[in-house]
Amino acid sequence: QQQVKQSPQSLIVQKGGISIINCAYENTAFDYFPWYQQFPGKGPALLIAIRPDVSEKKEGRFTISFNKSAKQFSLHIMDSQPGDSATYFCAASRRNSGNTPLVFGKGTRLSVIA
Amino acid sequence: GAVVSQHPSRVICKSGTSVKIECRSLDFQATTMFWYRQFPKQSLMLMATSNEGSKATYEQGVEKDKFLINHASLTLSTLTVTSAHPEDSSFYICSARDAASGITNTGELFFGEGSRLTVL
Numbered sequence: 049q050q051q052v053k054q055s056p057q058s059l060i061v062q063k064g065g066i067s068i069i070n071c072a073y074e075n076t077a078f079d080y081f082p083w084y085q086q087f088p089g090k091g092p093a094l095l096i097a098i099r100p101d102v103s104e105k106k107e108g109r110f111t112i113s114f115n116k117s118a119k120q121f122s123l124h125i126m127d128s129q130p131g132d133s134a135t136y137f138c139a140a141s142r143r144n145s146g147n148t149p150l151v152f153g154k155g156t157r158l159s160v161i162a
Numbered sequence: 163g164a165v166v167s168q169h170p171s172r173v174i175c176k177s178g179t180s181v182k183i184e185c186r187s188l189d190f191q192a193t194t195m196f197w198y199r200q201f202p203k204q205s206l207m208l209m210a211t212s213n214e215g216s217k218a219t220y221e222q223g224v225e226k227d228k229f230l231i232n233h234a235s236l237t238l239s240t241l242t243v244t245s246a247h248p249e250d251s252s253f254y255i256c257s258a259r260d261a262a263s264g265i266t267n268t269g270e271l272f273f274g275e276g277s278r279l280t281v282l
Contacts (some may be wrong), residue, residue, distance in 0.1 A: 082271075083199075084273075089175075089276070090275055090276065091166075091274050091275045091276045092206070092273050094271070101247075137205060137206065147194040149196045149208050149211060149256075150271055152206045153205065154204070155203075
């Protein structure tokens with residue numbers, strides 16, 4: 049059973065455009081939703097994260113939108129740049145502390161073209 | 163931010179040999195570390211949760227006798243792939259959370275750079 053569903057699998061965006069990646073979760077006990085960025089051959093790095101008590105969080109060009117009733121959250125990358133080309137993973141966990149692991153989506157391969 | 167270091171970053175071994183991968187938290191203590199496995203162009207799949215001073219907890223389908231995990235200190239966890247075979251070739255990534263961070267803290271999960279294992 050896939051607990052976090054991510055789409056699209058791949059995405060091509062023009063430089064300067066908006067990249068949008070969506071995720072949906074099933075477990076209503078999840079209360080921490082991070083997005084990770086991974087470059088080839090590297091480990092994932094935390095990009096931005098949100099908790100369900102807010103509907104939106106913005107950090108620079110990256111914004112997470114969260115819809116608790118729909119159990120969905122999305123990542124928006126504004127003014128996308130070629131350097132943003134990477135694989136993005138959404139994740140979720142019940143409680144971001146202690147021995148709680150993250151459950152990952154399948155990833156979205158983003159290509160930003162000039 | 164906090165750093166998690168993995169070693170080696172790449173390892174090539176012959177079938178039947180054992181390989182040890184180290185995961186260290188460099189500037190924080192981690193009572194729990196997580197080991198993930200990632201096949202090319204796929205997501206990260208949790209293999210096991212490594213607990214300092216106690217036995218690791220393995221996910222369903224992961225052979226504990228094949229993937230030996232030792233978490234002997236608050237800054238070091240090791241994963242040993244025993245009697246490796248070509249199908250064990252993968253990207254192994256560890257992650258850790260600062261033990262000092264509680265529910266009120268961000269409790270960010272930090273990932274290592276990964277170790278690419280190739281079994282010939």
